[in-house]
Amino acid sequence: MAEGQFAGIIERGEETQMIKRLIREIQKKNAPIVVGLDPQMALIPQKLLDKNYQQYGQTLEGAANAFWDFNRAIIDAVCDLIPAVKPQSAMYERLGLAGEAVYHKTISYARDKGLLVIGDIKRGDIGSTSAAYADGHLGLVTVGEKVYAPFGEDFATVNPYMGTDAVGPFVDVCKAQDKGIFVLVKTSNPSSGEFQDQILAETGKPLYESVAYMVEKWGEETREDGYSDVGAVVGATYPRQGERLRELMPHTYILVPGYGAQGGRGFDLTHFFDKDGLGAIVNSSRGIIAAYQKDNYAGFGAEHFAEASRQAVLDMLADINGALGR
Numbered sequence: 001m002a003e004g005q006f007a008g009i010i011e012r013g014e015e016t017q018m019i020k021r022l023i024r025e026i027q028k029k030n031a032p033i034v035v036g037l038d039p040q041m042a043l044i045p046q047k048l049l050d051k052n053y054q055q056y057g058q059t060l061e062g063a064a065n066a067f068w069d070f071n072r073a074i075i076d077a078v079c080d081l082i083p084a085v086k087p088q089s090a091m092y093e094r095l096g097l098a099g100e101a102v103y104h105k106t107i108s109y110a111r112d113k114g115l116l117v118i119g120d121i122k123r124g125d126i127g128s129t130s131a132a133y134a135d136g137h138l139g140l141v142t143v144g145e146k147v148y149a150p151f152g153e154d155f156a157t158v159n160p161y162m163g164t165d166a167v168g169p170f171v172d173v174c175k176a177q178d179k180g181i182f183v184l185v186k187t188s189n190p191s192s193g194e195f196q197d198q199i200l201a202e203t204g205k206p207l208y209e210s211v212a213y214m215v216e217k218w219g220e221e222t223r224e225d226g227y228s229d230v231g232a233v234v235g236a237t238y239p240r241q242g243e244r245l246r247e248l249m250p251h252t253y254i255l256v257p258g259y260g261a262q263g264g265r266g267f268d269l270t271h272f273f274d275k276d277g278l279g280a281i282v283n284s285s286r287g288i289i290a291a292y293q294k295d296n297y298a299g300f301g302a303e304h305f306a307e308a309s310r311q312a313v314l315d316m317l318a319d320i321n322g323a324l325g326r
Helices: 018-029 046-056 060-078 089-093 096-112 127-137 164-177 190-196 207-222 239-248 295-300 302-323
Strands: 033-037 084-087 116-123 141-143 146-148 155-158 180-186 230-234 254-256 280-284
Touching: 018 116, 018 180, 033 060, 033 302, 046 060, 046 302, 060 089, 060 096, 060 302, 084 089, 084 096, 089 096, 089 116, 096 116, 116 127, 127 164, 155 164, 164 180, 164 207, 180 190, 180 207, 180 239, 190 207, 207 230, 207 239, 230 239, 239 254, 280 302, 295 302
Parallel strands: 033 084, 033 280, 084 116, 116 155, 155 180, 180 230, 230 254, 254 280
Antiparallel strands: 141 146
């Protein structure tokens, strides 16, 4: 490995297909879930903020370091229960360079704890711009005689609105570096239907079905057997559409946001999974990291926010695995 290269890069002797690594971790922990690390000021316990403001002042650096303390405590509390985390890059970018540094530290720390990392970046552009996003988050950048993986996520979320020009560079990096992506197909937000549900004149079917077809096609280039390294994002808030998309994408792993805070529950999700109990991984963000603010976990108090998050993960696992009959 070249000097300066990010330590988390997969060595060629390991399992090569990234989706197989994710499945292995899901099976090992019997946990088809991912925790979204989406810190916001309103979610951080006041004592944690005060500690960092005292050290760094009421600055972007102070806020970013509070995020770091928050993330680290939650990772420590849940890393033995889950296969992966999913930091949302926007929550860090809003704090500028200090936030970006904490995003990178969070990825590195999670990987050191044995977790896979899904970078929720929702990037997608054309040509060299999309290639730059793909290299920066999943690939390698050569600087003189040294090689770096700037952020080093294992997976990234990708916006396919610009078509193959946007997604293709990410697929290329997936093939070259044994990484994975999740392409937005039917998202969990209430207004997703404004575009995604539009019926196309050529097919008579909604746009999200056409995107699903393309996801399967893009995935052919990264599929050894079973699932490909090109996954899909399908919201838990749309279980009927999820059932249809599971049929349309038999070789596609589905990342399912919208559990908990957005209303999704275990019994809504059974059709996202295959008959073997695989095929999907369910995300919860606020429902886990802000559990201490919810009535049913209030007994933990802000001082024990990480323990509240651990209990929320255990409850989520019981709900989803119960719905799946295991």
